[in-house]
Amino acid sequence: MADQHTLLPVLEARSITRTFAALKANEDVSIDLKQGEIHAVIGPNGAGKSTLIQQICGTLAPDSGEVFLAGENITPLKAHQRARRGLARTFQVSALAMEDTVLENAVLGALGAQSGAGVSVMGMFSSALGNRALRDAAMEALLRVGLRDKAQVRTAQLSHGERRQLELAVALTLKPKAFVMDEPMAGLGASGSKAMTEFLDRLRREAPILLVEHDMDAVFALADRISVLVYGRIIATGTVDEIRADAGVREAYLGEDA
Amino acid sequence: MSGAVTNIRSGARREWVINLVLLAGLGLVPLWAWFADAPFTITLATRAAILALAGTGLNIALGMGGLVSFGHAVFFGIGGYAMGILASHAQNYDPLVQWPVVIEGTQFMPVIWIVAILAGAVAALVIGALSLRTSGVYFIMITLAFGQMFYYFAISWPAYGGEDGLAIYVRNGFPGLNTLDPIQYFALCFAVLLVVLFFNARLIRSPFGLALNAARQSTQRVEAVGMDPFRLRLAAFVLSGAITALAGALFADLNRFASPAMFSWQLSGEIMVFVILGGVARLCGPLAGAVVFVMLEHFLGGLSEYWHIFLGLLLLLVVLLAKGGLIGLLSGRGAAHG
Numbered sequence: 001m002a003d004q005h006t007l008l009p010v011l012e013a014r015s016i017t018r019t020f021a022a023l024k025a026n027e028d029v030s031i032d033l034k035q036g037e038i039h040a041v042i043g044p045n046g047a048g049k050s051t052l053i054q055q056i057c058g059t060l061a062p063d064s065g066e067v068f069l070a071g072e073n074i075t076p077l078k079a080h081q082r083a084r085r086g087l088a089r090t091f092q093v094s095a096l097a098m099e100d101t102v103l104e105n106a107v108l109g110a111l112g113a114q115s116g117a118g119v120s121v122m123g124m125f126s127s128a129l130g131n132r133a134l135r136d137a138a139m140e141a142l143l144r145v146g147l148r149d150k151a152q153v154r155t156a157q158l159s160h161g162e163r164r165q166l167e168l169a170v171a172l173t174l175k176p177k178a179f180v181m182d183e184p185m186a187g188l189g190a191s192g193s194k195a196m197t198e199f200l201d202r203l204r205r206e207a208p209i210l211l212v213e214h215d216m217d218a219v220f221a222l223a224d225r226i227s228v229l230v231y232g233r234i235i236a237t238g239t240v241d242e243i244r245a246d247a248g249v250r251e252a253y254l255g256e257d258a
Numbered sequence: 259m260s261g262a263v264t265n266i267r268s269g270a271r272r273e274w275v276i277n278l279v280l281l282a283g284l285g286l287v288p289l290w291a292w293f294a295d296a297p298f299t300i301t302l303a304t305r306a307a308i309l310a311l312a313g314t315g316l317n318i319a320l321g322m323g324g325l326v327s328f329g330h331a332v333f334f335g336i337g338g339y340a341m342g343i344l345a346s347h348a349q350n351y352d353p354l355v356q357w358p359v360v361i362e363g364t365q366f367m368p369v370i371w372i373v374a375i376l377a378g379a380v381a382a383l384v385i386g387a388l389s390l391r392t393s394g395v396y397f398i399m400i401t402l403a404f405g406q407m408f409y410y411f412a413i414s415w416p417a418y419g420g421e422d423g424l425a426i427y428v429r430n431g432f433p434g435l436n437t438l439d440p441i442q443y444f445a446l447c448f449a450v451l452l453v454v455l456f457f458n459a460r461l462i463r464s465p466f467g468l469a470l471n472a473a474r475q476s477t478q479r480v481e482a483v484g485m486d487p488f489r490l491r492l493a494a495f496v497l498s499g500a501i502t503a504l505a506g507a508l509f510a511d512l513n514r515f516a517s518p519a520m521f522s523w524q525l526s527g528e529i530m531v532f533v534i535l536g537g538v539a540r541l542c543g544p545l546a547g548a549v550v551f552v553m554l555e556h557f558l559g560g561l562s563e564y565w566h567i568f569l570g571l572l573l574l575l576v577v578l579l580a581k582g583g584l585i586g587l588l589s590g591r592g593a594a595h596g
Contacts, residue, residue, distance in 0.1 A: 059478070084484035095479045097472040105479075108472050111465050112483030121469050121485050122493060124461050128468040174483060 086177030106138035109173030313544025315501030321539030324474030329401030335521035337506025342516030378503020423517030537583025
């Protein structure tokens with residue numbers, strides 16, 4: 001059983017290719033995510049990291065290639081169907097309901113996750129915030145990211161760092177099989193970055209994380225494996241030490257500061 | 259932070275007070291008019307209540323869903339013609355359908371309302387399923403195009419009056435009421451409005467309301483939590499169309515007349531204008547807007563046939579100075595949403 005877990009990737013992209021006009025954003029990209037790990041994707045701007053995330057999460061269809069979640073081919077599924085199957089995504093630029101309160105955003109996540117189990121997204125007569133199960137799940141997630149005290153605050157009034165925390169809290173309410181995170185450290189200060197790093201370090205035990213990140217300190221501290229994406233191709237995959245030592249990577253990406 | 263939270267709460271409380279005052283006002287003015295024997299005032303209030311209902315329908319799409327439908331007159335007209343067609347068949351003792359089963363027309367309001375609601379919902383389902391594939395300006399244009407289609411269809415349908423519209427001799431009946439008595443018909447329309455507003459208030463707080471409201475703010479957000487934004491918007495559009503169709507049936511009954519003008523783009527525009535005037539996404543925004551609209555139409559319309567200029571000016575002022583419409587202005591909650 002344990003062997004199977006280690007053998008079968010939770011999330012896997014096979015030979016993903018996507019072309020925009022003459023530009024190959026992704027070419028034959030294969031990447032997998034195993035139980036319990038953080039797999040970081042690094043690469044210079046324009047390397048195709050965002051395109052890769054979009055194709056994995058279903059907001060952009062690949063020209064060719066397939067995506068598997070827990071062994072199921074999810075390539076034909078739309079973004080919301082993939083989310084429902086257990087793929088939780090956090091966005092580079094916070095995508096939150098800014099006019100709603102922090103609690104409402106978290107309840108939305110709980111509603112998405114628990115829909116069918118007693119509540120329906122199409123429910124028009126019951127109260128969303130009055131639903132005990134939804135509220136509890138939302139508050140639990142807010143507590144975990146440290147936003148419990150801000151539950152009643154309008155999301156637009158949160159600081160940048162707090163919005164990242166809320167993004168994470170909403171993803172937590174989904175109780176996903178895998179996380180896909182697009183630069184969760186972006187814009188966080190040094191202390192915020194450190195706290196997020198510690199949080200993700202523990203989170204990997206709940207579900208593995210595909211982490212796209214620019215903050216190299218965080219990547220080297222967290223990643224079990226690193227894949228380096230340059231000009232739409234993965235030029236290397238390996239442990240932190242292997243990537244640090246890889247001559248091609250140093251030349252192409254890490255440059256003089258590694 | 260806590261100050262901001264308190265502001266949200268006190269603003270919400272003030273809005274509730276304003277809503278209650280508005281509703282009480284709309285309920286009491288006709289009562290006064292009844293004692294003062296001023297039936298025309300009662301008719302004006304009835305008109306305001308019905309338009310408020312139509313606007314409440316639009317507000318579900320526009321306010322909660324962020325769907326700028328420029329074709330809501332379609333549903334208003336469908337409700338009107340549902341009434342007109344059913345009632346005219348009934349008064350002529352001419353069955354609506356002869357084969358395979360005989361379906362008679364009816365002058366029984368509850369049945370007319372159900373038919374209007376269902377017809378509006380089906381039309382909204384079809385129109386929504388096609389137009390919600392687009393967004394922004396394209397959505398506005400497609401809904402407008404559907405409106406024009408229905409308008410010209412109504413004009414060129416001689417069986418039901420064509421350009422002349424469809425008149426009925428007596429107002430349709432409701433059990434226990436004399437609907438020809440202005441105050442009784444007002445009470446009926448007012449009650450329907452209250453029921454729909456109550457439903458709308460629940461809807462805003464419901465899981466569906468939360469999800470729809472989030473979909474308006476961020477499509478990606480609702481997708482990321484496993485919800486289909488298209489389905490949410492389509493359901494909102496159907497609900498919206500059904501309510502506006504019910505308003506159309508009541509409106510046609512008020513005038514005892516269904517005309518192609520009920521389908522016109524001008525009417526779509528007017529409904530949108532008074533909803534924005536009153537306050538988009540506010541529970542009683544459409545009501546506030548409809549009341550002001552009917553008053554302007556009555557008082558200024560008597561002075562000049564160009565009274566829309568004043569409506570335009572007022573709209574301009576409200577949009578520029580008070581983003582939350584009249585309700586937002588009065589409750590001190592500036593932002594149009596929330």
